[in-house]
Amino acid sequence: MIRRLTVYPLALALPLLAACTTNNPSAGPSASSGPRELAVTSTDSTCDVSAQQAPSGNLVFTVKNDGSKVTEFYLLGQDGLRIVGEVENIGPGLTRDLVVTTAAGSYFTACKPGMAGDGIRSTFTVTDSGEPVAADGNEAELVATANAQYASYVKDQADQLLAKTEQFVADYKSGKDDEARHLYADARVHWERIEPVAESFGDLDPRMDLREADLQEGQEWTGWHRIEKDLWPPKTGYRAMTRSQRATVADRLLADTKELHKRTRTMTFTADQIGNGAKELLDEVATGKVTGEEEAWSHTDLWDFQANVDGARVAWEGLRPVLQQKNRDLDAELEQRFAALQKLLDGHKRGDGFVPYTELTKDQVRTLSDAVNALSEPLSQLTAAVVL
Structure with a gap:
């Protein structure tokens, strides 16, 4: 985290x-x-x-x-x-x-x-x-435009996260497990696209997105991944949650999502926050998605992978008018690296989603990891290029 x-x-x-x-x-x-x-x-x-x-x-x-x-x-x-x-x-x-x-x-x-x-x-x-x-404005105007566009993007993703979480929670609480499994990854992409923003709220993030492997002694486990394990339980040694327990965890997730939604209504951003957030999203891919650790039970890591890349790309695109004035070579390299990574992800699509992460070979995972690293290096230069 x-x-x-x-x-x-x-x-x-x-x-x-x-x-x-x-x-x-x-x-x-x-x-x-x-x-x-x-x-x-x-x-x-x-x-x-x-x-x-x-x-x-x-x-x-x-x-x-x-x-x-x-x-x-x-x-x-x-x-x-x-x-x-x-x-x-x-x-x-x-x-x-x-x-x-x-x-x-x-x-x-x-x-x-x-x-x-x-x-x-x-x-x-x-x-x-x-x-x-x-984009014939001065640099301050271009930065203001990027800030406003990114704030709008965050609000829009929070809107969609709330709407889909409401349906997910309703399905899960009523025992419609197939419907909840189908919606799980689709709802979470909106969290993953704005993950650095969501993680900036230190009280909400652990309750909503903590993985079992990151639990501290005595810490209560709630949120998406607690429900994930209940929907995709291990074959042995797992005791399913009761209907009452389900309701408690699901209601907590929905309440926290509503609070996240409320807090994003008035958020504003600076160019350095947008640029650093883009790099953080690629770090999330490198440390959690490529390894397959994020979605340990559902194996829907590629949905998260794509969502993190989406969020990083939107951040870069918002800053492009500034970057193109200050460093066209870096902008061109980012364009090429994003396209190359997206082409690899497209190769793992199935229907309106992706194949389970467990279906990827070691070589395919390594190729994805190399593409992430190739994009991460120039993306790490974005903030300095537009701010300094």
């Missing part, structure tokens, strides 16, 4: 490339009048965007909430993880604008009614307008 990421209060400047938002009650779907001006109508069950593509440059999404729940709207990167821009807290009947500067590429739009879960998503394409799209 690592707990080196300390969160400090930070007043962010208005970001250049992230959302520039305004409350504009008089605006609405009819306000969109050009290829770069798009109307979004959000309800409790739909997210209608007036067009599925737009030319590169400045885009304006005018978001109207026609539902009964407070909603949010996001423009997400091609991987569905990186948040390009967002508007939050759009109450029923209200309209707000999201202004973003976008390059050509593939994106996702997403409404999140009730501000929970992964939202109602659709693909969105930005075509090449032939006009240069550059």
Whole structure:
């Protein structure tokens, strides 16, 4: 367990490339009048965007909430993880604008009614307008943008973690073990993507993510891995938890997840925290996932592996506009190393997930470990490159 990421209060400047938002009650779907001006109508069950593509440059999404729940709207990167821009807290009947500067590429739009879960998503394409799209702000503005985007990413992952943990806990408490096993790894990826942030809360992390091997004498074992062992018990010498014991452990996990979710609502970050957090995520892979120690009972380590890599990549991508101004060679090397590691992980996919870690040969594990080390070295230079 690592707990080196300390969160400090930070007043962010208005970001250049992230959302520039305004409350504009008089605006609405009819306000969109050009290829770069798009109307979004959000309800409790739909997210209608007036067009599925737009030319590169400045885009304006005018978001109207026609539902009964407070909603949010996001423009997400091609991987569905990186948040390009967002508007939050759009109450029923209200309209707000999201202004973003976008390059050509593939994106996702997403409404999140009730501000929970992964939202109602659709693909969105930005075509090449032939006009240069550059991060032309000064360094302070670019850093502020990275900070705001990463804070949005953490909140989004905490949203999804809470929604899936609620379902996981309900299944586990009611004895639906097959359903709980199916959801276990899928829910945990949202924890693993923001693991350095979660670990910064020294009271929550041990209760939620402590492994059996790390227990101290007399310490109560709770959290994900306690439930993991009960769902994938060893063949001999294990006494299954009673229904009452299950409820106690599951309720504790859900309560702690709600507390984590609450604390992430107002978190802010600095460039050094984002860069150091990316390196910490790769350290997590090297010390727990590659060894197969993290998911000792379920053997779902590759889900965690991918999630840690996702989180590190999102952190680097947020800092790229700064890094490209200060060290293009390092940025190019990171791009190549991330791609190489991802290609290896893709080779172990099965369906919508991965093969059990126990199916990997020693040579395959060694190859993954080498790729992690190859990425870890240049990633360790990221913080200094963008801060100094």
